[in-house]
Amino acid sequence: MPNSSDCDPGVSTTLRITRSIKRACGDCHARKVKCDGAINGFPCRNCRLAKVHCVVPDRRKRRARVSGQSSTTGEERLAIQTSTQRRVVSSEPGPTEPIAHEHDEGSSQPEVSVSHRTADAEYARQNLVEFFSQDLQEKPIQTRLTYIGSDLSTLGYLVRQQSTNQRVHHYPSSNSYAPRIPGLQGVPAPNLIPKDAFVLPPRSVSDILIGAYFQHIHGIFPIIDQKEFLTQYINPTSAPPLLLFHVICLAGSHATSTLDNTQELKSAFFRRAKALFDGRYEEDRMHMVQAALLLTWFSDGGDDVGTNAWWWIGAATRIALGLGMHRDVGPSKMLERDKRTWRKIWWCLVQFDVLVSLCYGRPQNINLDDCDTPPLGVEDFDASTGEDEVSFCIHHAKLCADISLLLRAHFSLKTQKSPNNWSASLQALDAKLAEWLLNLPSALRDRGQPTSVYKSMLFLTYETALIQVHRLRLPSTDDIPSMDLLDNDRICIEAASKILFIFEELDKRSALQKCWFCAPSALFTALVQVQAQLRSDNPIISLQAQDKYASGLQILQRLSQHWLMAASVWRLFQFGPRTDDTRTTTQEVLPSIGNLLERNSANEGHQLIANQTASKQNAAEHEILTEEREWINFLSFEEEQPGDVHIQPNRWEESSSEWQSLYWRDSLGGLDLQQPDPPRSIP
Structure with a gap:
């Protein structure tokens, strides 16, 4: 593409006068904001206001440019990006000494540059050329990679003409990449990432949150290396990826019991992480998959379609499939450590996809028929991982994979049209789950062994799947033997009892914070089954269900301290339309039980009635709880007291004009419109 200067020297001179000097500090460059350091001297105004180090990346000596080449090569651009990407912004005041300007040797004039959009478009145009110009056979995968797709893709077809190994699906990516925040032609790029996304909590707080995450959550879902x-976190010369730092602190806020204002912490970290995620701040797309999975530990209101677990798991699935995480990376040039992390992330994603599909009754995003990633094995975990954690991860992933295949093969809309198919589907599912149960290690399968948290969480998924499948009823069940229906009812009743027992054990161990997003749904499923037993005509069955029902409501109430969905389910059972029917049925059953017992022993009968009355009084006490609980309400945007703040105060609040420019500077800024007040920020 010919240079514009070759065509019209006059125009070139004019453009050189109006263009700005291409020199920005690392902080402004990472956030894609205008830096005035090249004009007014370093440190720039943004870094002085933020009180952070103003670091100017080292500039490489460039070779002479020929006509038609862009001003910066892909390798140089990647080096600059890498030098700033790996650094987490410090909250300590930075140096105030100005940094000297740097110019290329032999250059008498400061360097000028074209607009960001022109340069980024040029990199995008050269992407395929640079990809096929590299050594696809021997070059290792160190940073970004390219998944060539199935054999149907044109890119895969072209690569197969050069590659001798037909089993390789992942190749090193070229150094060109799409920009995180595209600029606008002739207009400064808007700052789409709020500056408070780069604010870190005090080290004492982050130590607690990160420790809580690895203690309570990481052992169940090893999403992070x-x-x-x-x-990276402990070493003072390095720093972990900022996006992963925020999502780990978010999940740690969910699990910790040390800090009081965990909901405010979760909200603050969620805002920061979401801003970085939406702004594509992290250049390693694997980090985006990890972050999306960990963002499921935050309940963002009652919308379960455009946000919360369903949304984030869908986003993680799309990115993972685009990276080719569903394909075997064994034959590729990826580092062995990355291969192990890759497999663990993928199978965590499969488990999340199956669990959220069971939770909401929606189609799965992942079809394992298109996946050839090897299952998890002991070799995928290092020596520091406990035996219980390894067994849980391997067998829970196998359970979810079996459930996924069974649901697609036997419980799709097409297979539910015939009662015969429905009976055969139940038999196939029971046989597969029985096979999975028999292949468990004795420590997990033997009911005589002490119940661990990992064993409880494993069977929580197993029992929930049993209820949700065996309680299904077709519109026409005349052709189904009555014995099969009775067997299904017995399976559901027993599974509900075991689910309630599991939650009671978790509550005794103070391990409810280990539960993931589908735990409220599992308890919801069990309580619905128990509520049906309360309305049974058999007084013995109704009496047995009464204690289970009261215990389940108590656990649901405590679980709602961690999950907003549990609060919604608790209120449904307390104030829902069927609550009065349940109470009426219980009141009708209790006198009949008393009459039966009075025939044998009046004293025992009175004692049982007294116990039931006490249970009813306890249930009534639970109903008198405060309507609006602090952890259920939406977070208030009112100013907080300084003593209640655990996150470091926003470092930009002292300059309202700069803070306002973060959100309202865009390409329409020249229009005469009344700008709204800048949004408040909760530290």
Whole structure:
């Protein structure tokens, strides 16, 4: 593409006068905001206001440019990006000494640049050329990679003409990449990432949150490479990816019991992480998959379609499939450590997809028929991982994979049209789950062994799947043997009892914070089954269900301290339309039970009635709880007291004009419109 200066020297001179000097500090460059350091001297105004180090990346000596080449090569651009991407912004005041200007040797004039959009478009145009210009056979995958797709894709077809190994699906990406925040032609790029996304909590707070995450959550879902992250976090010369730092602190806020204002902490970290995620701040797309999975630990209101677990798991699935995480990376040139992390992330994503599908009754995003990633094995975990954690991860992933395949094969809309198919589907599912149960290690399968948290969480998924499948009823069940229906009812009743027992054990161990997003749904499923037993005509069955029902409501109330969905379910059972029917049925059953017992022993009968009355009084006490609970309400945007703040105060609040420019500077800024007040920020 010919240079515009070759065509019209006059125009070139004019453009050189109006263009700005291409020199920005690392902080402004990472956030894609205008830096005035090249004009007014370093440190720039943004860094002085933020009280952070104003670091100017080292500039490489460039070779002479020929006509038609862009001013910066892909390698140089990647080096600059890498130098700033790996640094977490410090909250301590930075140096105030000005940094000297740097110019290329032999250059008498400061360097000028074209607009960001022109340069980014040029990199995008050269993407395929640079990809096929590299050594696809021997070059290792160190940073970004390219998944060439299935054999149907044109890119895969072209690569197969050069590659001798037909089993390789992942290749190193070229150094060109799409920009995180595209600029506008002739207009400064808007700052789409709020500056408070780069604010870190005090080290004492982050130590607690990160420790809580790895203690309570990481062992169940090893989404993060623990050794690598902690090494970067502890080492003063390095820093973990900022996006992963925020989402880990978010999940740690969910699990910790040390701090009081955990909901405010979760909200603050969620805002920061979401801003970085939406702004595509992290250049490693694997980090985006990890972050999306950990963002499921935040309940963002009652919308379960455009946000919360369903939304984030869908986003993680799209990114993972685009990266080719569903394909075997064994034959590729990826580092062995990254291969192990890759497999663990993928199978965590499969588990999340199955669990959220069961939770909401929606189609799965992942079809395992298109996946050839090897299942998890002991070799995928290092020596620091406990035996219970390894067994849980391997067998829970296998359970979710079996459920996924069974639901697609036997419980789709097409297979539910015939009662015969429905009976055969139940038999196939029971046989597969029985096979999974028999293949469990004795420590997990033997009911005589002490119940661990990992064993409880494993069977929580197993029992929930049993209820949700066996309680299904077709519109026409005349052709189904009555014995099969009775067997299904017995399976559902027993599974509901075991689910309630599991939650009671978790509550005794103070381990409810270990539960993931689908735990309220599992308890909801069990309580619905128990509520049906309360309305049974058999007084014995109704009496047995009464204690289970009261215990389940108590646990649901405590679980709602961690999950907003649990609060919604608790209120449904307390104030829902069917609550009065349940109470009426219980009141009708109790006198009949008393009459039966009076025939044998009046004293025992009176004692049982007294116990039931006490249970009813306890249930009534639970109803008198405060309507609006602090952890259920939406967070208030009112000013907080300084003593209640655990996150470091926003460092930009002292300059309202700069803070306002973060949100309202865009390409329409020249229009004469009344701008709204800048949004408040909760530290």
